[in-house]
Amino acid sequence: MLRRRRKTTDFSAETEAHIQLEIERLQELGLSSEEAQAAARRAFGNVTQAQERFYEASRWLWWHGLWQDVRFGVRMLAKTPGFTVVAVLTLALGIGATTVIFSAVYAVLLKPLPFRNADRLVAIWKKNPPRGWARNPFSPAEILAWRNETGVFEDVAAFTQTSCVLNGAGEAEEDPCEIASSNLFPLLGVAPIRGRTFSPEEDKPEGPRVAILSYGLWRRRFGADESAIGRAIEVNHASYTIVGVMPADFSHLYATPYGTVPAMWLSGIALSPTRTDNDHLGIGRLKPGIDPRQAEAQLDPVSVRIEQAYPDLKGWRAQLMSVRTMVSGDTRSALAVLMGAVIFVLLIACANMANLLLARGASRAMEFAVRNALGAGQGRMVRQLLTENLVMTLTGGVLGVLLASLGCKGMAALAPRFMLNSAPGLASGAADSRVLAFALLTVLATTFVFGLAPALQSARPQLTETLKETGRSSGQSPRSRRFRSVLVVSEIALAMVLLVGAGLMVRTLAQLSRVDLGFNPAHILTLRVPLSGDRYKQPEAQVEFWAHSVAAIQALPGVESASISRDLPIDGWAGQFFTTSDRPNPPAGQVPDANYIVVGPDYFRCLQIPLRRGRSFNEHDTETARRVVIVNEELARLRWPGQDPLGKQLRVGSPSSKEPWLSVVGVAANVHSEGPDFGYRAEMYIPYRQFPWLLRPEHLLVRTSGTTKPEDLVKAVVREVHHVDQAVPVADIATLEQIAREPMMEQRMVMALMVSFAGLALMLSALGTYSVLSYSIAQRTREIGMRMALGAQRRNVLWLVVGGGARLAILGIAVGIAAALVLTRLMTDLLYGVRATDPVTFGTVTVVLVASSLLASYIPARRAINVDPIVALRHE
Amino acid sequence: MSTQEAEERLELLQGTLDLLILRTLIFGSQHGQGIARAIQQTSEEELLVEHGALYPALQRLEERGWISARWGTSANNRKARFYSLTAAGRKQLVKETARWERLAAAIGRILAREAEES
Numbered sequence: 001m002l003r004r005r006r007k008t009t010d011f012s013a014e015t016e017a018h019i020q021l022e023i024e025r026l027q028e029l030g031l032s033s034e035e036a037q038a039a040a041r042r043a044f045g046n047v048t049q050a051q052e053r054f055y056e057a058s059r060w061l062w063w064h065g066l067w068q069d070v071r072f073g074v075r076m077l078a079k080t081p082g083f084t085v086v087a088v089l090t091l092a093l094g095i096g097a098t099t100v101i102f103s104a105v106y107a108v109l110l111k112p113l114p115f116r117n118a119d120r121l122v123a124i125w126k127k128n129p130p131r132g133w134a135r136n137p138f139s140p141a142e143i144l145a146w147r148n149e150t151g152v153f154e155d156v157a158a159f160t161q162t163s164c165v166l167n168g169a170g171e172a173e174e175d176p177c178e179i180a181s182s183n184l185f186p187l188l189g190v191a192p193i194r195g196r197t198f199s200p201e202e203d204k205p206e207g208p209r210v211a212i213l214s215y216g217l218w219r220r221r222f223g224a225d226e227s228a229i230g231r232a233i234e235v236n237h238a239s240y241t242i243v244g245v246m247p248a249d250f251s252h253l254y255a256t257p258y259g260t261v262p263a264m265w266l267s268g269i270a271l272s273p274t275r276t277d278n279d280h281l282g283i284g285r286l287k288p289g290i291d292p293r294q295a296e297a298q299l300d301p302v303s304v305r306i307e308q309a310y311p312d313l314k315g316w317r318a319q320l321m322s323v324r325t326m327v328s329g330d331t332r333s334a335l336a337v338l339m340g341a342v343i344f345v346l347l348i349a350c351a352n353m354a355n356l357l358l359a360r361g362a363s364r365a366m367e368f369a370v371r372n373a374l375g376a377g378q379g380r381m382v383r384q385l386l387t388e389n390l391v392m393t394l395t396g397g398v399l400g401v402l403l404a405s406l407g408c409k410g411m412a413a414l415a416p417r418f419m420l421n422s423a424p425g426l427a428s429g430a431a432d433s434r435v436l437a438f439a440l441l442t443v444l445a446t447t448f449v450f451g452l453a454p455a456l457q458s459a460r461p462q463l464t465e466t467l468k469e470t471g472r473s474s475g476q477s478p479r480s481r482r483f484r485s486v487l488v489v490s491e492i493a494l495a496m497v498l499l500v501g502a503g504l505m506v507r508t509l510a511q512l513s514r515v516d517l518g519f520n521p522a523h524i525l526t527l528r529v530p531l532s533g534d535r536y537k538q539p540e541a542q543v544e545f546w547a548h549s550v551a552a553i554q555a556l557p558g559v560e561s562a563s564i565s566r567d568l569p570i571d572g573w574a575g576q577f578f579t580t581s582d583r584p585n586p587p588a589g590q591v592p593d594a595n596y597i598v599v600g601p602d603y604f605r606c607l608q609i610p611l612r613r614g615r616s617f618n619e620h621d622t623e624t625a626r627r628v629v630i631v632n633e634e635l636a637r638l639r640w641p642g643q644d645p646l647g648k649q650l651r652v653g654s655p656s657s658k659e660p661w662l663s664v665v666g667v668a669a670n671v672h673s674e675g676p677d678f679g680y681r682a683e684m685y686i687p688y689r690q691f692p693w694l695l696r697p698e699h700l701l702v703r704t705s706g707t708t709k710p711e712d713l714v715k716a717v718v719r720e721v722h723h724v725d726q727a728v729p730v731a732d733i734a735t736l737e738q739i740a741r742e743p744m745m746e747q748r749m750v751m752a753l754m755v756s757f758a759g760l761a762l763m764l765s766a767l768g769t770y771s772v773l774s775y776s777i778a779q780r781t782r783e784i785g786m787r788m789a790l791g792a793q794r795r796n797v798l799w800l801v802v803g804g805g806a807r808l809a810i811l812g813i814a815v816g817i818a819a820a821l822v823l824t825r826l827m828t829d830l831l832y833g834v835r836a837t838d839p840v841t842f843g844t845v846t847v848v849l850v851a852s853s854l855l856a857s858y859i860p861a862r863r864a865i866n867v868d869p870i871v872a873l874r875h876e
Numbered sequence: 877m878s879t880q881e882a883e884e885r886l887e888l889l890q891g892t893l894d895l896l897i898l899r900t901l902i903f904g905s906q907h908g909q910g911i912a913r914a915i916q917q918t919s920e921e922e923l924l925v926e927h928g929a930l931y932p933a934l935q936r937l938e939e940r941g942w943i944s945a946r947w948g949t950s951a952n953n954r955k956a957r958f959y960s961l962t963a964a965g966r967k968q969l970v971k972e973t974a975r976w977e978r979l980a981a982a983i984g985r986i987l988a989r990e991a992e993e994s
């Protein structure tokens with residue numbers, strides 16, 4: 001029934017009237033005015049108290065007693081420090097872990113992207129569905145047609161990725177950079193922190209050459225000097241004027257797994273409708289109300305028209321992906337799995353808390369019975385208990401948030417590079433206000449989730465039962481005991497799911513690191529030495545540089561061999577079409593392709609890639625010698641199944657290509673060139689002195705002998721390089737092992753986190769089993785004493801307890817297995833070499849859980865068999 | 877009245893105050909002090925109405941819709957809040973009275989028996 005609540009003043013008036021009426025009555029009976037007043041007030045009792053009870057009943061000042069409750073709660077918690085510490089730590093771990101994962105989820109998936117109309121921004125690529133190719137760069141001809149001939153875009157910006165050698169003002173260095181159209185920055189809505197961005201005139205190839213620095217480059221090379229704006233800088237041996245600096249976090253666009261954050265943007269994109277070379281990438285803003293899929297459909301007819309004009313572009317269609325999906329796509333499933341896992345941990349922590357509180361509630365039954373008898377309502381006691389819990393959870397929450405800031409740093413250390421690109425705040429462990437709000441929400445939710453049932457149970461004391469049981473140590477109804485068992489069973493089930501998840505990740509990583517990459521990444525130092533400028537225009541100059549430096553490096557003590565290559569063996573795909581002499585005219589759309597790898601002599605020996613047939617490249621494979629190629633087994637299998645590939649001829653490019661024929665002189669073993677979790681691709685190796693295009697070698701590969709660590713040789717190798725040419729930049733110094741590990745970073749991160757969550761879950765569920773069993777032992781001391789007095793063996797008693805624990809464990813494991821069979825399917829994306837239902841993992845995890853449950857029940861069982869029957873019976 | 881007297885008075889059992897208030901109001905509307913007086917008088921000063929309990933009880937009964945309240949003027953011309961029984965309250969009174977009589981009879985039977993045995 002809804003009615004207006006009475007005002008407090010209304011009630012005061014009523015109280016006053018009551019007292020006045022009483023005074024008048026007493027005066028009528030003959031008392032003096034003073035006597036009557038005193039008697040009336042005395043009879044009414046404490047006016048303030050009556051009013052307080054009025055507030056309380058009408059929930060007027062509900063919060064008024066809160067402070068009182070908090071103080072009482074703190075006193076109660078301080079009285080049982082052991083309980084409080086366990087509880088607060090459990091909560092801190094649960095809330096801390098949840099906060100860490102949420103901050104990653106928030107940073108990567110939820111945080112608004114720092115772009116204008118970010119929800120309408122799409123990354124533009126092209127795809128070739130019949131051949132299964134996606135995310136390819138497109139040509140100017142295509143982007144111009146897509147932009148001009150349809151109405152799907154509000155604006156389109158294009159850029160190409162390239163590398164820039166900086167000279168002048170310090171040592172020569174080489175950085176990734178982009179040649180970008182002037183509208184890229186306004187399209188994204190990101191303003192420079194210094195200076196300006198490009199003007200449309202600067203897009204023209206003959207326009208002024210200007211550059212925008214990234215924040216990192218500005219600080220590193222210019223010491224964040226304001227006067228850098230307007231200065232000239234030598235980029236790729238041409239002079240550019242610096243016009244602006246972009247903000248530090250302008251990196252979200254590059255958060256794809258292999259995206260590199262450019263150090264600089266250059267003007268002069270020169271989009272020409274006749275150019276068909278595929279080296280452009282794009283960002284577009286869709287008109288409102290058009291989604292990427294609809295836009296793709298509208299762009300298809302345009303692509304069909306262009307492919308008639310340019311046969312090179314046959315089969316290619318526009319591919320659009322929202323920037324949000326692009327930025328987060330690769331981490332989405334990992335983060336979803338982790339979020340699920342951490343919620344499980346939190347649930348286990350809650351179940352444990354509920355368990356502890358139930359046990360505590362039972363021991364406080366007398367307190368509540370007395371308070372109830374004194375007139376405290378059920379609501380009042382539930383409130384009191386929830387406040388106590390809240391004090392505990394808040395303490396746990398504060399600790400948890402502190403733990404989380406450490407955890408975020410730990411996670412950042414584990415996170416793959418692309419994830420850090422998309423979530424720059426992750427590394428600093430900075431607490432976002434929204435993350436803090438989430439933590440607070442978690443605190444409140446957990447307080448209710450774990451606290452309500454025990455509070456209701458405690459606040460509804462069965463007076464008679466409590467009275468009956470006074471002085472005896474049993475204080476729990478069978479119903480509550482059953483409830484506690486259900487809690488433990490669910491904890492074990494949840495722990496089972498987490499352990500299986502962790503186990504699957506461990507197996508995945510073991511499988512991944514067991515994968516024979518096809519080359520041996522150990523003991524290899526890699527450096528990138530890009531040759532550029534007038535000095536290296538002539539191939540002879542390059543050959544001379546490489547010959548001298550490789551020879552000098554090979555002569556260094558501790559070096560076993562050295563070689564050069566265009567790309568590193570796991571740099572991914574640099575595909576080229578080719579045709580073979582025995583099938584020179586494959587139908588359009590069926591032209592084979594292969595990874596195109598430009599290498600120096602000794603490459604195979606240096607990387608220890610076995611040669612299956614034929615020979616390796618050597619010093620005689622020069623510009624003037626017969627053109628040769630080494631193919632990998634996969635290419636040989638696809639093109640010449642069952643035939644000897646040696647002596648076969650192939651030609652790089654489309655069937656109409658005028659490239660020279662190359663003779664196959666060797667067959668190399670397959671290499672996992674896109675990381676261990678990808679299959680083999682067809683590959684062809686070209687000796688660098690015969691490269692038909694300007695795909696110059698860039699990487700030096702140095703294999704050290706047994707006892708020398710590659711890291712120790714860095715100085716000597718760089719010195720030798722600079723000995724040959726002081727002006728060449730040396731970049732990306734790393735060991736090949738580090739680089740080979742990069743594709744596994746995501747799985748490694750998920751594994752590390754899952755394993756710690758599972759460990760936590762295992763610990764908490766064991767604690768749950770332990771607390772339930774020791775509680776039940778404490779309650780059954782008399783029964784056990786009786787049994788022993790009647791002749792039960794210690795063995796029987798042991799079994800009584802351990803059997804109880806085992807029953808809980810078996811039930812929990814059964815439920816857990818069923819849940820895990822369903823839930824681990826969601827992890828399939830992250831697994832490698834192991835199925836989501838892997839029996840080995842399930843088996844091992846079962847054994848671990850049974851062992852931990854037995855251990856958890858063994859300790860209370862020891863206590864049970866040490867019960868002295870005499871003492872136990874007298875105890876009551 | 878002395879403290880001694882007050883202590884010898886019976887305290888009301890939980891829940892019975894509601895019944896007594898409803899019963900008192902059957903004779904017409906009354907203010908809080910009048911209700912307390914009436915209960916004490918009718919019980920021949922055996923029952924003590926805790927004022928701290930009276931008003932929450934009135935509040936509770938009002939919220940349940942068993943009594944209604946309005947401000948009025950007392951016999952000696954003082955402004956007071958008068959409570960009167962609603963139709964629902966009347967029904968509740970009948971129900972509660974029957975329940976109370978059954979309970980009292982049951983307890984009476986038990987007590988009589990115990991007295992015999994001892």
